[in-house]
Amino acid sequence: EVQLVESGGGLVKPGGSLRLSCTASGFTFSTYGMNWVRQAPGKGLEWVSSITSTTSYIFYADSVKGRFTTSRDNAKNSLYLQMNSLRAEDTAVYYCARHCPPGWASCPFDSWGQGTLVTVSS
Amino acid sequence: EIVMTQSPATLSVSPGERATLSCRASQSVSSNLAWYQQKPGQAPRLLIYGASTRATGIPARFSGSGSGSEFTLTISSLQSEDFAVYFCQQYNHWPPLTFGGGTKVEIK
Numbered sequence: 001e002v003q004l005v006e007s008g009g010g011l012v013k014p015g016g017s018l019r020l021s022c023t024a025s026g027f028t029f030s031t032y033g034m035n036w037v038r039q040a041p042g043k044g045l046e047w048v049s050s051i052t053s054t055t056s057y058i059f060y061a062d063s064v065k066g067r068f069t070t071s072r073d074n075a076k077n078s079l080y081l082q083m084n085s086l087r088a089e090d091t092a093v094y095y096c097a098r099h100c101p102p103g104w105a106s107c108p109f110d111s112w113g114q115g116t117l118v119t120v121s122s
Numbered sequence: 123e124i125v126m127t128q129s130p131a132t133l134s135v136s137p138g139e140r141a142t143l144s145c146r147a148s149q150s151v152s153s154n155l156a157w158y159q160q161k162p163g164q165a166p167r168l169l170i171y172g173a174s175t176r177a178t179g180i181p182a183r184f185s186g187s188g189s190g191s192e193f194t195l196t197i198s199s200l201q202s203e204d205f206a207v208y209f210c211q212q213y214n215h216w217p218p219l220t221f222g223g224g225t226k227v228e229i230k
Contacts (some may be wrong), residue, residue, distance in 0.1 A: 035219070045158075045166065045209055047219040050163040095165055106213045107157035110177065112165040 002026040002111040004096050016086050016120070022079040022096030022113055030074035033099035035109060036081050038092035038118075042111030046092075049081065050099060064090075086120045094119050124212050129221035134230040135200050145210035147191040154214035156188050157186055157195045160224075161206045169208075170195065184208045197227070205229055 008020040022034070036048040049070040050059045058070050069082040079096050094116055097109035125148040145155065153173040158166040168177040169188035170215045173193055183198040197204055210222040 044223045045211075045221040047217075047221070050217065050219070061218050104155050106216070108168055108171040108211065109166075110168050110171075110215055112167070114165055122145075 002098065004098065004111060004113035006094065006096055006113045006116040009094065009118045011119045011121065012086055013122050014087060017082070017084045018086065018118060020081040020083065020094055020096075020116060020118070022081075024079070024096075024098075026079045027098070029077040031102050034072065034079045035097045035099050036070060036079075037095045037097055037112075038090075038096070038111070040089075040092045041116075043092075048094070049116055051079070053102070083118070085119075088120050091118060091120050123218055124151060124215050124220050126210055126212055127218050128208075128210055128225050130225060131223070132226045132228060134228050136230045137202060138199050139230075141200055141204075141227055143195040143197075143208055143227070144191040145188075145195070145222050147193075147212055149215075150190045151212040151214035153189045154212060155186075155188070155193050156211045156213065158209045158211065159204075159206050160209075169171040179228035200227070201205065218224060 003025045006022045012018050031053050033052045035050045038046050038048050048061050051070045067085045071080045096113045098111040100107040127146045131142045155173045157170040159169050160166040169180050169184050174186045185196045187194050207224045207226045209224045
């Protein structure tokens with residue numbers, strides 16, 4: 001069974017930093033692209049970042065570019081999101097989601113974690 | 123960036139009735155369109171991909187149609203567990219990957 005478990009959320013002051021983790025199990029993590037998606041309270045889904053299986057390509061939404069960094073450690077089956085210079089508008093539940101398997105250029109997100117809440121407030 | 127527009131924002135339906143949700147893309151996304159269901163306090167769940175293919179374990183009462191820029195999700199006979207928010211997503215032209223604003227299906 002595919003499982004994705006996020007951790008690292010919490011309360012942080014504006015301008016602060018936080019690092020989120022997503023630990024994967026039940027599939028060959030090293031062969032899948034992965035994503036971060038966020039959802040502000042009562043709002044819709046916003047794609048944040050994608051990383052390919054070998055870290056060859058990493059993409060970011062314009063809203064986080066230059067402030068957030070996505071990385072992965074395939075030996076630890078883990079995905080990370082380093083968030084710096086946090087703003088109130090970054091307050092959201094952050095989900096990790098599995099992306100494309102080998103050989104696919106475009107695909108939906110077929111598995112999601114339960115999410116971790118990040119609150120940016122003074 | 124491809125903008126995804128869902129309508130209506132809220133759909134009031136009685137149990138057992140049919141629900142029809144719409145999703146429009148600002149330009150063609152071919153058939154690279156997915157639908158997700160999200161219940162309160164839960165993560166989204168993939169329902170449909172490739173515009174019309176049900177994901178693993180999704181009941182046959184859920185069906186997707188359309189291609190290009192106009193898409194529809196139909197729930198043929200609403201069950202109590204189907205009352206939720208539904209999002210469409212295009213994955214044809216990215217980055218960025220973009221979602222619609224969602225349609226809330228509520229009990230009439």
